[in-house]
Amino acid sequence: MARGREVEETVPVPEITVEKRVTYEAYMRDCPAVSLLSSISTRWVSLTMCTLGVHERPMRYSEVSRNVPGVSQKMLTQTLRGLERDGMVRRTVAPTSPVRVDYELTDLGWNLYGLLAQVRDWAHDNADAVDHARAAYDEL
Amino acid sequence: MARGREVEETVPVPEITVEKRVTYEAYMRDCPAVSLLSSISTRWVSLTMCTLGVHERPMRYSEVSRNVPGVSQKMLTQTLRGLERDGMVRRTVAPTSPVRVDYELTDLGWNLYGLLAQVRDWAHDNADAVDHARAAYDEL
DNA sequence: CAGAATCCTTCACGATACTG
DNA sequence: CAGTATCGTGAAGGATTCTG
Numbered sequence: 001m002a003r004g005r006e007v008e009e010t011v012p013v014p015e016i017t018v019e020k021r022v023t024y025e026a027y028m029r030d031c032p033a034v035s036l037l038s039s040i041s042t043r044w045v046s047l048t049m050c051t052l053g054v055h056e057r058p059m060r061y062s063e064v065s066r067n068v069p070g071v072s073q074k075m076l077t078q079t080l081r082g083l084e085r086d087g088m089v090r091r092t093v094a095p096t097s098p099v100r101v102d103y104e105l106t107d108l109g110w111n112l113y114g115l116l117a118q119v120r121d122w123a124h125d126n127a128d129a130v131d132h133a134r135a136a137y138d139e140l
Numbered sequence: 141m142a143r144g145r146e147v148e149e150t151v152p153v154p155e156i157t158v159e160k161r162v163t164y165e166a167y168m169r170d171c172p173a174v175s176l177l178s179s180i181s182t183r184w185v186s187l188t189m190c191t192l193g194v195h196e197r198p199m200r201y202s203e204v205s206r207n208v209p210g211v212s213q214k215m216l217t218q219t220l221r222g223l224e225r226d227g228m229v230r231r232t233v234a235p236t237s238p239v240r241v242d243y244e245l246t247d248l249g250w251n252l253y254g255l256l257a258q259v260r261d262w263a264h265d266n267a268d269a270v271d272h273a274r275a276a277y278d279e280l
Numbered sequence: 281c282a283g284a285a286t287c288c289t290t291c292a293c294g295a296t297a298c299t300g
Numbered sequence: 301c302a303g304t305a306t307c308g309t310g311a312a313g314g315a316t317t318c319t320g
Contacts, residue, residue, distance in 0.1 A: 074313070075314085098320085
């Protein structure tokens, strides 16, 4: 991502042809970091990670479900599967009857949670400021 | 959001009726902090904020556009308007011809950027780890 | 309990065309 | 340059039903 600046500022403008720009933009889109950042930056990932993080212990599926505001069963399953696949969540199935499934953050997930929690706290602390900004904007 | 834990752990289970749960979930959905966190947690907000942040100076519309990988003109405009409305971005129109429009982070936006930049850096640093986790998961 | 599967709706988003 | 307006589509997401 930092390359954007270099290309933009160190390469003489005339040398950035349309073709090169298209290639560059395709690169940015396909850049693993951009792609990963994009996949993290979704409502359900954010809320699910926060829920798993604040509880600091394995949580049953139904428990997660009750603590992620507004999530449907389908989206929660889909989100948890994605997080498991990305190595951020560990899913443990206990062969009881009925089955018991636990979800918990991995070390990788825990690292990310540390950052997301700060964003969550920022949102909590600045909700009022944003509301006022919106009111002022809508006033006009 | 922290109330979720209290309800879950300090209120006797039998007292959580279906009605109360529905009310609680509606509250969570409507909670300003959850709502704000959700609106922040989108791909275009994340990428746009990062672009405005790394450059540390006012940017023209076209310049932002070139530095947010894969964004369409429609989505960029929509995202910038949303950020302006939320008080995170300041939009300045210079009455020249053709018009010149600059976008820059406000103090509020700058605060948030500080946190989002950490998430972006995390994504950059852990893209490989996630890729390996995905490969391992898909192996099965 | 913890989902899978299916259907159906909405809307996020892109493509295109037009404008001051 | 910096948009607005419109249209069309695919994907996101909800509701419902079924299952081990």
